[in-house]
Amino acid sequence: MAAEPILELQNVHASYGNIKALKGVSLKVYPGEIVAIIGANGAGKSTTLMTICGIVAVDEGDILYQGRSITKVAAEKLPVMGLCQVPEGRRIFPRLTVHENLELGAFYRRDREGIEKDMQRVYELFPVLKERKRQQGGTLSGGEQQMLAIGRALMSRPKVLLMDEPSLGLAPLIVQKIFDIIHEVNQKEGTTILLVEQNANLALQAAQRGYVLETGRVTMEDEAEKLLHNAEIRKAYLGE
Amino acid sequence: MIREFKKIGKIYVFGMLWLLGLIWPMVGIHKDGSLSFGRAFTIWSYIVVGTFACLLLYLLNKSGYLDKATKPMGRVRDDLVAKARAVPVWIWTLVALAAALIYPLFTARYAHDVAIQVLIYISLGLGLNIVVGLAGLLDLGYIAFYGVGAYTYALLSVHYGMSFWLCLPVAAVLASVAGCLIGYPTLRMRGDYLAIVTLGFGEIVRLILNNWMSLTNGPNGILGIKPPGIYVPSFEGGFHFEHIYLKKLYFLYYIALAIAVVTIVAVRRLNFSRIGRAWESIREDETAAELMGVNTFMLKLLAYAMGAVFAGLAGAFFAARMRFVSPESFTFLESAMVLSMVVLGGMGSIPGIILGCAALIVLPEVFREFELYRMLVFGAAMTVMMIFRPAGLIPAKRVGTRSEEKEG
Numbered sequence: 001m002a003a004e005p006i007l008e009l010q011n012v013h014a015s016y017g018n019i020k021a022l023k024g025v026s027l028k029v030y031p032g033e034i035v036a037i038i039g040a041n042g043a044g045k046s047t048t049l050m051t052i053c054g055i056v057a058v059d060e061g062d063i064l065y066q067g068r069s070i071t072k073v074a075a076e077k078l079p080v081m082g083l084c085q086v087p088e089g090r091r092i093f094p095r096l097t098v099h100e101n102l103e104l105g106a107f108y109r110r111d112r113e114g115i116e117k118d119m120q121r122v123y124e125l126f127p128v129l130k131e132r133k134r135q136q137g138g139t140l141s142g143g144e145q146q147m148l149a150i151g152r153a154l155m156s157r158p159k160v161l162l163m164d165e166p167s168l169g170l171a172p173l174i175v176q177k178i179f180d181i182i183h184e185v186n187q188k189e190g191t192t193i194l195l196v197e198q199n200a201n202l203a204l205q206a207a208q209r210g211y212v213l214e215t216g217r218v219t220m221e222d223e224a225e226k227l228l229h230n231a232e233i234r235k236a237y238l239g240e
Numbered sequence: 241m242i243r244e245f246k247k248i249g250k251i252y253v254f255g256m257l258w259l260l261g262l263i264w265p266m267v268g269i270h271k272d273g274s275l276s277f278g279r280a281f282t283i284w285s286y287i288v289v290g291t292f293a294c295l296l297l298y299l300l301n302k303s304g305y306l307d308k309a310t311k312p313m314g315r316v317r318d319d320l321v322a323k324a325r326a327v328p329v330w331i332w333t334l335v336a337l338a339a340a341l342i343y344p345l346f347t348a349r350y351a352h353d354v355a356i357q358v359l360i361y362i363s364l365g366l367g368l369n370i371v372v373g374l375a376g377l378l379d380l381g382y383i384a385f386y387g388v389g390a391y392t393y394a395l396l397s398v399h400y401g402m403s404f405w406l407c408l409p410v411a412a413v414l415a416s417v418a419g420c421l422i423g424y425p426t427l428r429m430r431g432d433y434l435a436i437v438t439l440g441f442g443e444i445v446r447l448i449l450n451n452w453m454s455l456t457n458g459p460n461g462i463l464g465i466k467p468p469g470i471y472v473p474s475f476e477g478g479f480h481f482e483h484i485y486l487k488k489l490y491f492l493y494y495i496a497l498a499i500a501v502v503t504i505v506a507v508r509r510l511n512f513s514r515i516g517r518a519w520e521s522i523r524e525d526e527t528a529a530e531l532m533g534v535n536t537f538m539l540k541l542l543a544y545a546m547g548a549v550f551a552g553l554a555g556a557f558f559a560a561r562m563r564f565v566s567p568e569s570f571t572f573l574e575s576a577m578v579l580s581m582v583v584l585g586g587m588g589s590i591p592g593i594i595l596g597c598a599a600l601i602v603l604p605e606v607f608r609e610f611e612l613y614r615m616l617v618f619g620a621a622m623t624v625m626m627i628f629r630p631a632g633l634i635p636a637k638r639v640g641t642r643s644e645e646k647e648g
C-alpha cells in the first residue's frame with residue numbers, strides 16, 4: 001500500500017443547523033483502493049461525502065486531498081482537482097439529454113478531443129446510454145439513470161470517485177452490472193473509489209477496506225474481508 | 241355519440257352553473273350596492289351557446305361524423321407543415337425579418353404603436369427567460385430593472401442632455417448592477433422564498449422611484465425626455481453634421497426592432513453556449529451542478545445581471561419613446577404580465593416567447609370593446625392554455641438542443 005493517503009479525513013465534524021450529523025469522522029483512502037463506508041440509515045454516510053465535496057461545511061477537523069487541505073476549497077473547484085461524486089439518488093439533470101448530462105460532467109474541461117474520447121469510452125462502458133443519447137435523462141429507467149450518473153462523473157476524469165449508494169432501488173441484475181463497472185473503472189484506470197453503501201454485503205465484497213459509521217462516528221475499520229466475517233457486523237448489517 | 245355526451249354533459253352543466261355563479265357577482269353588483277341579474281344572464285347565455293356549439297362540434301368530430309371534412313383538411317395541413325419544415329430555419333428568419341422591416345410601410349400610426357409595444361415586451365420577455373426559463377430562478381420583481389433602465393435615460397437626458405445612444409449602454413450597465421444587487425442576497429434562497437423576496441425587491445424599487453422626490457419627482461414622473469437623435473450630413477452653410485431628433489413613430493419602430501433583434505440574437509447565443517447549459521444544470525439540480533464543477537453562485541448572479549441588461553435596454557427605449565416616465569409603469573402587474581408572456585409562449589422557447597408577447601399585447605388591443613372584461617378573459621385564457629398546452633404556445637423543443645444540432 002502506498003505510503004501517502006490520497007484522501008484523508010481528520011476528526012471531521014459537520015452539522016445541519018442544530019443537528020450534528022458528523023461527530024469526528026476520521027478515515028484514510030489510499031491511491032487505487034476501493035474503500036467502503038457502511039452504516040445504517042441516517043448514520044452520516046451521505047453527509048461524509050457531501051462534506052468532502054464542499055457542499056456541507058466542516059465545523060471542525062480537516063480534509064486532506066493529495067496532502068493539501070481542501071476544507072476551505074469551494075465545491076466547484078474540486079472536480080478540477082480530480083474529486084467527483086456520484087450522489088445519492090443519482091441526481092441527473094432530468095430535462096437535459098443523456099448527451100448533455102455527460103457533457104456537463106466535463107464542464108470544467110476545455111480539451112475538446114479529450115472530452116470526445118472520454119465520451120466514447122463512457123458509451124462503450126454503457127452502450128445503453130449511447131442508444132438513448134438524445135433522450136431526456138428523466139425518461140431513463142432507474143438503472144440507466146444510475147449508469148448516466150456514473151458516466152457523468154467519469155467525464156470529469158476523477159482521480160477519486162465518491163459513490164453514494166449506487167445500488168439503491170435497483171434490481172439485482174442491474175446492481176451486479178453496476179458493480180462490475182465500478183471494478184473495471186478501478187482496475188483499468190486506477191481510479192480510487194470511496195463507496196458508500198447500505199448494502200454491506202455488496203460493498204464489502206467489492207472493497208479492499210471498510211469503515212463502519214454509526215451516528216456520525218467511525219466505530220470500526222478493517223480490511224473488507226475481515227469485516228465481512230465479523231460476527232457483530234454480520235448481525236447488525238448483514239441481517240443474520 | 242349519445243354515450244359520450246352523457247359523460248361530458250354532466251361536467252359541462254356543472255361547469256356552466258359554476259360559471260354563472262362566478263359571473264353574476266362580477267357583473268351584477270353595482271356601485272350603489274344593488275344587485276341585478278339580467279346582464280349577467282345575457283353574457284352567460286352567450287357563453288353557453290358558444291361553448292355548446294364547440295362541444296357539439298367536438299363530439300361530432302370524436303364520433304367520426306365529420307371525418308369527411310376533417311380528413312382531407314388534415315392531410316392538407318400535414319402537407320403544409322411538411323413543406324414548411326423542409327425550408328431551412330434561416331429562410332424563415334429572413335422572411336420574418338423582412339416582414340418586420342417593411343411592416344411600417346403598410347400600416348398606420350396606431351399599428352406602429354402596438355408593434356413598438358410588442359417589441360419592447362419581446363426584449364423584456366427574453367431577458368426574463370434567461371432568469372426564469374434557463375436558470376430556473378423565479379423572479380417576480382423583474383420589472384424593476386426595466387424601471388432602472390427607463391429612469392437612467394430619463395434622468396441623464398433631462399439633467400445632462402445626454403444622447404440616447406450613449407445612455408443605452410449606461411442603462412444596460414446600471415440595470416445589470418441593480419440585478420446583481422438584488423440577486424446577491426437572494427442567491428441562497430430557493431423556490432417560493434426567492435419568488436417572495438424578488439417580489440419585495442421589485443416593490444422596493446418602485447417605492448423608491450415613487451418617494452425620492454428630489455431625484456425622480458415622485459409620482460408626477462419625469463417629463464421632457466428627449467427622443468433618440470441621429471447626426472445626418474448637411475451641406476448647407478459648409479459641410480457639417482446636423483443633429484436631428486427621431487420623433488416620427490416609424491423611426492422609433494426601427495430602433496425598437498433593432499433592440500429586439502439584438503436581444504434575440506444575444507439570447508439565442510447564450511442559450512446555446514456553455515453558460516446556457518450551466519444555467520440549465522442549475523435549474524435542474526443545483527447541488528448536482530455544483531458537484532460537476534459549475535460555479536452556481538457566479539452563474540446565478542450572471543443570470544440576474546444578463547436578464548437585467550435586456551430589461552435596461554428596453555427601459556431606456558421606453559423612456560425615449562414615451563418621453564415621460566413615472567413609477568406607475570413599473571408595478572407588480574407589469575412583472576406578472578411579462579412572466580405570463582414567457583409562460584404562455586413557452587418557457588425557454590424564443591419563438592414561443594415572441595408569440596406570447598404578441599398575443600398578450602395584440603389580443604387585448606383587438607378586443608378593446610371588452611375593456612371591462614379584459615382581465616377576466618385574460619385569466620380564463622391563461623387557465624385554458626395551461627390545461628391544454630402546459631408547455632406554452634410553442635414549447636421549447638428541448639430547452640437546449642445544442643449537442644444534437646451540432647451533430648445533425
Ligand SMILES: Nc1ncnc2c1ncn2[C@@H]1O[C@H](COP(=O)(O)OP(=O)(O)O)[C@@H](O)[C@H]1O
Nearest residue numbers: 016019021039040041042043044045046047048
Ligand atoms: N439536509 C438536511 N437537513 C437536516 N438534517 C439532515 C439533512 N441531511 C441529513 N440530515 C441528518 O443528518 C444525519 C445523517 O444523514 P445522512 O448523511 O443522509 O445519513 P446516511 O447517508 O448515512 O443515511 C441524519 O440524522 C439526517 O437526518
Ligand SMILES: [Mg+2]
Nearest residue numbers: 045046047088
Ligand atoms: Mg445516504
